[in-house]
Amino acid sequence: MPVTDRAFLFGDGIYEVVFGRDGRFAFWELHMQRLARSAAEVELKVPLDSGQWLAVAERLWADAGCETGSLYLEVSRGVAPREHSFPERAEPTVVAFVKELKVATEGDGEAALAVLLPDQRWLRCDIKSVNLLPNVLARQAAKRQGGREAILVRDGLLTEGAATNLFLVRQGELWTHPLDQHILPGVTRHVVLEEARRLGIPIRLEAYPADELALVDEVFVTGTTSHVLAIGEILGHWRRSGPDPITARLRQAYLGRLEAETMGAPHSAQSAG
Ligand code: PDD
Numbered sequence: 229m230p231v232t233d234r235a236f237l238f239g240d241g242i243y244e245v246v247f248g249r250d251g252r253f254a255f256w257e258l259h260m261q262r263l264a265r266s267a268a269e270v271e272l273k274v275p276l277d278s279g280q281w282l283a284v285a286e287r288l289w290a291d292a293g294c295e296t297g298s299l300y301l302e303v304s305r306g307v308a309p310r311e312h313s314f315p316e317r318a319e320p321t322v323v324a325f326v327k328e329l330k331v332a333t334e335g336d337g338e339a340a341l342a343v344l345l346p347d348q349r350w351l352r353c354d355i356k357s358v359n360l361l362p363n364v365l366a367r368q369a370a371k372r373q374g375g376r377e378a379i380l381v382r383d384g385l386l387t388e389g390a391a392t393n394l395f396l397v398r399q400g401e402l403w404t405h406p407l408d409q410h411i412l413p414g415v416t417r418h419v420v421l422e423e424a425r426r427l428g429i430p431i432r433l434e435a436y437p438a439d440e441l442a443l444v445d446e447v448f449v450t451g452t453t454s455h456v457l458a459i460g461e462i463l464g465h466w467r468r469s470g471p472d473p474i475t476a477r478l479r480q481a482y483l484g485r486l487e488a489e490t491m492g493a494p495h496s497a498q499s500a501g
Pocket of ligand 1: 245414451
C-alpha cells in the first residue's frame with residue numbers, strides 16, 4: 229500500500245471483523261449492513277457488494293487453510309497527495325485478510341480481569357473507523373496491569389470495552405449501553421440481546437453508572453473475536469462474588485447461534501444451490 233494512502237495518513241477508512249469457521253462466516257449480513265452504514269456516515273464509497281466481498285473472503289479462507297479465524301475487511305478513501313479534505317479522484321483501497329483464531333467454545337472459561345479507564349475517544353464511536361488510537365492505548369494500559377480488556381468510562385457512565393461491548397447484570401436485569409454515538413453497534417451485542425429476549429431475561433438499555441459497580445452481580449463483554457467473555461474482576465472497583473448464571477446462559481446461547489451460523493457448506497455454495 230502506498231504511504232500516501234489515506235488510511236495510513238489520516239486513519240481515513242472503515243473496517244469489519246467477521247468470525248469464520250471452515251469457510252462459513254457468522255452474521256454476514258449484519259456485518260455487511262454495518263460496513264455500509266459506516267461507509268455512508270463518512271461518505272466513503274465501498275467498491276464491493278456483499279457477494280463480491282464473500283467471494284474474496286472465501287478465496288482468502290481457502291488459501292489460509294484455517295479452521296476457525298477472523299476475516300478482516302477494510303476500505304480506505306484511497307491514495308492521494310496529503311490534503312485533509314476529500315481527494316477529487318482517489319479510488320478506495322480495499323484490504324482483506326484472514327487470521328487464525330483459537331476459541332474455547334465449551335465451558336465458562338477463565339473469568340477475565342478488566343481495568344477501568346477514561347473513554348478518550350471521539351463522539352462518533354458508532355462508526356467502525358480504523359482510527360483506533362484511543363482503543364489501542366486503553367488496551368495497552370489494561371494489558372500493562374495484567375488485564376484482558378479496558379472498560380471505558382465517559383462522564384461517569386460505562387460505555388464499552390476497547391474492542392468489545394459491555395454488559396452488566398444487576399438483580400436479574402441485563403444492562404447495556406443504548407445504541408448511540410458513544411458505542412459501536414456490536415454484532416455480538418445485537419445477537420446476545422436477541423438471545424436475552426428469547427430467554428426472557430429483562431433488559432435495560434441504559435448506560436450504567438461507574439460509581440454503582442458495587443451493586444453489580446455479573447459483568448461480561450462481547451465481540452466477534454471474544455464472543456461472550458465473563459469478567460471476574462474490574463481492578464480496584466469490582467470483584468465477582470458468586471456464580472454468573474446469566475452470563476453462562478447467554479454465552480451458551482450465543483455459541484449455539486455461532487455454531488448454527490457456521491455449519492454446513494460455504495455461503496456461496498448454498499446460494500448457488
Ligand atoms: N472490535 N466495541 C468496539 C470498540 C469494537 O472495536 C468492537 C469490535 C466491538 C464489538 O463488536 P462486534 O461484536 O461487532 O465484533 C465493540 C473488533 C473485533 C476489532 O476491532 O478487532
